Amino acid sequence: MKNVSYIDRPNRPLFVYAVLFLAFLYVPVLFLPLFSFNDSQYIAFPIENWTLRWYRDMANNEPMLAALMNSIRVGAVASILSTFLGIFGAKAVTRYRIPGQEPIIAVIMAPLVIPGIILGVALLILINRAGITLSLYTVTLGHILVCVPFAMATLMTRFEGFDKSMEEASADLGENAWWTFWRVTLPMVFPGVLASLLLCFTISFDEFILAFFLGGTDPTLPLYMWGQLRFPQRLPNVLAMGACILLISFFVVFFSQWLVRRDPDSPKSAG
Amino acid sequence: MTTKQSFITIDGVSKHFGDVIAVDNVSIDIEQGEFFSLLGPSGCGKTTLLRMLAGFESTTSGEIYLDGKAMSEIPPHQRPTNMVFQNYAIFPHLDVSGNIAYGLRKDKLGKVEQTRRVDEALEMVKLPGYGKRRAHELSGGQLQRIALARALVKRPKVLLLDEPLGALDKKLREEMQLELRALQESVGITFIFVTHDQEEALTLSDRVAVMARGEVLQMASPQQLYNRPFNVEVADFIGQMNFFDAEVMDLQDDEALLDVQGLGQLKASAEGEFVQKGASIVVALRPEKLLLSEKGDAGDENTVKGELSTSAYLGSRSHFFVAVDGCEEPIEVAGQDAGFGAGESLQRGGEVWLSWARESLVLLPVT
Ligand SMILES: Nc1ncnc2c1ncn2[C@@H]1O[C@H](COP(=O)(O)OP(=O)(O)O)[C@@H](O)[C@H]1O
Ligand SMILES: [Mg+2]
Numbered sequence: 001m002k003n004v005s006y007i008d009r010p011n012r013p014l015f016v017y018a019v020l021f022l023a024f025l026y027v028p029v030l031f032l033p034l035f036s037f038n039d040s041q042y043i044a045f046p047i048e049n050w051t052l053r054w055y056r057d058m059a060n061n062e063p064m065l066a067a068l069m070n071s072i073r074v075g076a077v078a079s080i081l082s083t084f085l086g087i088f089g090a091k092a093v094t095r096y097r098i099p100g101q102e103p104i105i106a107v108i109m110a111p112l113v114i115p116g117i118i119l120g121v122a123l124l125i126l127i128n129r130a131g132i133t134l135s136l137y138t139v140t141l142g143h144i145l146v147c148v149p150f151a152m153a154t155l156m157t158r159f160e161g162f163d164k165s166m167e168e169a170s171a172d173l174g175e176n177a178w179w180t181f182w183r184v185t186l187p188m189v190f191p192g193v194l195a196s197l198l199l200c201f202t203i204s205f206d207e208f209i210l211a212f213f214l215g216g217t218d219p220t221l222p223l224y225m226w227g228q229l230r231f232p233q234r235l236p237n238v239l240a241m242g243a244c245i246l247l248i249s250f251f252v253v254f255f256s257q258w259l260v261r262r263d264p265d266s267p268k269s270a271g
Numbered sequence: 272m273t274t275k276q277s278f279i280t281i282d283g284v285s286k287h288f289g290d291v292i293a294v295d296n297v298s299i300d301i302e303q304g305e306f307f308s309l310l311g312p313s314g315c316g317k318t319t320l321l322r323m324l325a326g327f328e329s330t331t332s333g334e335i336y337l338d339g340k341a342m343s344e345i346p347p348h349q350r351p352t353n354m355v356f357q358n359y360a361i362f363p364h365l366d367v368s369g370n371i372a373y374g375l376r377k378d379k380l381g382k383v384e385q386t387r388r389v390d391e392a393l394e395m396v397k398l399p400g401y402g403k404r405r406a407h408e409l410s411g412g413q414l415q416r417i418a419l420a421r422a423l424v425k426r427p428k429v430l431l432l433d434e435p436l437g438a439l440d441k442k443l444r445e446e447m448q449l450e451l452r453a454l455q456e457s458v459g460i461t462f463i464f465v466t467h468d469q470e471e472a473l474t475l476s477d478r479v480a481v482m483a484r485g486e487v488l489q490m491a492s493p494q495q496l497y498n499r500p501f502n503v504e505v506a507d508f509i510g511q512m513n514f515f516d517a518e519v520m521d522l523q524d525d526e527a528l529l530d531v532q533g534l535g536q537l538k539a540s541a542e543g544e545f546v547q548k549g550a551s552i553v554v555a556l557r558p559e560k561l562l563l564s565e566k567g568d569a570g571d572e573n574t575v576k577g578e579l580s581t582s583a584y585l586g587s588r589s590h591f592f593v594a595v596d597g598c599e600e601p602i603e604v605a606g607q608d609a610g611f612g613a614g615e616s617l618q619r620g621g622e623v624w625l626s627w628a629r630e631s632l633v634l635l636p637v638t
Contacts, residue, residue, distance in 0.1 A: 163358065165360040168356070171327075172352075172353055172354045173353065173373050173422075174374050174376075174377055174425065175373075176346075176348050184362060188363070
């Protein structure tokens with residue numbers, strides 16, 4: 001204990017709290033992959049026979065694969081468009097002194113705090129009024145609305161940690177605004193762009209309420225899974241699917257964190 | 272388009288940021304190939320003036336002409352100026368070669384020629400073989416050289432430098448000063464150099480504009496600034512100076528009879544319109560223009576008796592502070608090597624004599 005500074009000293013109550021907290025967060029989630037290897041349809045301990053057959057079934061499950069493709073398509077388009085809008089929004093609010101900047105940011109960030117169900121109903125009424133048929137396009141539109149604030153928030157940190165004189169140096173060396181954007185601004189905020197793409201994709205991929213209100217006949221994956229829950233015998237299939245999504249999400253988050261850390265000029269490490 | 276005489280003409284330029292007047296009606300003419308410095312304390316508007324030359328700030332009023340062309344409508348990327356930024360602004364996502372070649376895209380040089388130009392630029396700043404390094408692998412001095420190479424490879428008409436040596440330690444800074452001056456002479460490009468370090472400005476420049484509160488106080492060669500400052504503020508900013516309140520007793524032709532506080536009555540050549548009979552003025556004397564000795568002639572008007580109060584050892588030389596009756600503050604004297612040695616034989620509290628040449632007296636108006 002002698003050589004341990006005050007701040008490094010072990011703190012037993014805090015440690016216990018951390019363990020309990022993590023258990024509370026993750027134990028329920030871990031039941032999902034566990035029971036996906038259970039041969040029985042019923043979720044009960046002890047697990048008697050282990051199997052991989054729910055995973056094998058997935059490969060032949062045409063409707064599920066179609067739903068998965070729908071989700072990927074919606075997620076890809078929504079994340080790319082939100083990030084695109086986010087780049088310009090973040091650049092505008094961090095670079096230029098716009099009159100009424102604070103209220104503008106508040107309005108852009110509002111979908112973060114508006115309950116999804118309200119947003120869903122509001123959009124549904126609007127889209128019906130406009131006479132647009134519900135489809136994956138309308139779902140994508142809704143997802144862009146909820147993703148843009150996240151994209152903005154992610155990119156704004158990146159733009160704020162970005163020295164304005166870099167863009168001036170580019171102009172000084174003869175490049176106009178367009179080339180400066182491509183040759184300096186974008187490469188320098190690129191880790192933020194990737195992080196935003198991944199974040200928006202994850203948000204869109206597991207979004208349920210808007211997909212429920214704004215979707216047409218083609219379901220996204222969460223909608224499909226929800227539909228399957230009506231049939232008890234399909235529960236193990238859903239569990240296997242959920243386990244796969246969990247694994248992939250984990251890797252996506254891990255990858256995006258790694259990207260941000262690896263970057264030597266990130267505002268965090270450069271200070 | 273107005274054609275002006277000088278290579279660069281800053282014509283009555285002002286810049287206001289809301290209520291703050293950063294640059295106040297500044298007019299400067301700069302010749303081609305000149306090493307020109309803007310010198311002044313922090314916040315006096317040096318950077319703002321430089322940024323108006325580069326085009327990053329618009330002028331509130333006035334106009335800047337470069338090579339005969341009015342600049343106000345020309346955006347930064349079309350101006351024949353290049354800048355070395357205070358923080359160097361080296362692109363972190365590019366290596367050193369990429370940084371130096373950044374401004375060459377539009378020249379469409381072809382790979383071989385471009386590589387040659389980059390290598391040449393690295394050679395010029397004495398960093399050959401550094402092309403593959405990244406900004407975070409370089410020291411402050413190296414970053415500074417890369418920033419210089421990146422700007423010079425564009426072969427600008429004017430190079431703007433914003434306190435480029437400010438972040439370097441003293442030894443490196445002195446080295447870089449010599450190199451910078453040599454580089455400027457070899458490329459023959461007009462340099463406009465911003466600094467708050469008076470020694471740096473005097474060492475490097477052909478001419479210096481001393482600024483304060485957004486205004487130019489005096490614009491002159493280093494020698495003139497040092498020996499003939501316009502007013503107390505400039506004199507105080509450039510080097511060390513002793514100031515004495517004085518009154519003009521009599522004025523005959525070019526000669527004034529002064530009653531100087533502490534120094535008594537003495538004659539000096541009257542320069543400047545403020546030297547009028549009966550006027551209050553300030554007399555200034557450089558520490559190195561004063562001679563310290565143990566014996567003196569009380570009859571000589573350019574001599575005064577005092578008492579040694581403290582001395583400060585500055586390495587290469589010593590400064591002594593001598594209390595003189597009638598002066599509020601002790602007079603600062605630079606110790607000379609000749610005659611008095613380093614002044615080691617002097618006793619604190621001992622009697623000493625100060626003398627000076629009549630030409631060393633600088634007459635300044637009261638502010
Ligand atoms: N973008 C700006 N907005 C408002 N005030 C500014 C801005 N840039 C400079 N100033 C003000 O103008 C004055 C001169 O600044 P600056 O040119 O940076 O001085 P220096 O480079 O001599 O230290 C300062 O008072 C500074 O606060
Ligand atoms: Mg400055």
